[in-house]
Amino acid sequence: MSEGVKWTVLGDDDYLEIANNGRKPVKASLRIAGDIPYYGANNVQDYVEGFTHDGEFVLIAEDGTKSVDNYSIQYAVGKFWANNxxxxxxxxxELNTKYLFYYLQTVSFIPFLSGGGRAKLTKGKLVEIPIAFPPIETQNTIVSILDSFEELSTELSTELLNRGKQNEYYRDLLLTFPEESIEV
Incomplete structure (x- = not known):
């Protein structure tokens, strides 16, 4: 018989690992250029030599997110450098990291943020965020479906962009007249 949906919090070390200890900020002027992505609150900030983490992880903005309504959640695989x-x-x-990434995109982080102008998600509040997860087989199915949807969405966006360029080209071609054919 299949188990139902479990509930826990991000601080539950039976299901999750918080790997903040490896984070290390490096000023832009001191970074050594390389091939490893250097992540900040809102995505890759640079490419550097060396790494702080290696594996499959979800990165959640601690501070500096662009929008508290659409909180910055990133998915990182392989070697990368995470700043503070x-x-x-x-x-x-029992918890698929990619499922966790998709799930956290549905969470409202606002109740867990502190600070005024620059909202901050402290580790103390991070560990309180509730998460729901079904059995691992169901998580894997959800991830597969959402990955397929994301791929189709990317293809559609690319196709729409190309169609827009094509339309601009033909519009400009139709509206461009040789100078000798213009009579006043």
Whole structure:
């Protein structure tokens, strides 16, 4: 018989690992250029030599997110450098990290933020965020469906962009007249 949906919090180390200890900020002027992505609160900030983490992780903005309504959640795989503006977490055996990434995109972080002008998600509040997860097989199915949807969405966006360029080209071609054919 299949188990139902479980509820826990991001601080539950039976299901999640918070890998913040490896984070290390480096000023832009001191970074050594390389091929490894250097993540900040809102995405890749640079490419550097060296790395702080290696594996599959979800990065959650600690501070400096562009929008509190659409909180910055990133998915990182392989070697990367995380600065101190992101929390670095991943699921353990019963929690698919990519499922966690998709799930966290549906969470309102506003109740967990502190500070005025620059909202901050402290580790103390991060660990209180509730998460729901079904059995691992269901998580894997959800991830597969959402990955397919994301791929189709990217293809559609690319196609729409190309169609727009094509339309501009033909519009300009139709509205451009040789100078000798213009009579006043």
């Amino acid at each position: 503006h992101v929390h670095v977490i991943r699921g353990k055996s």
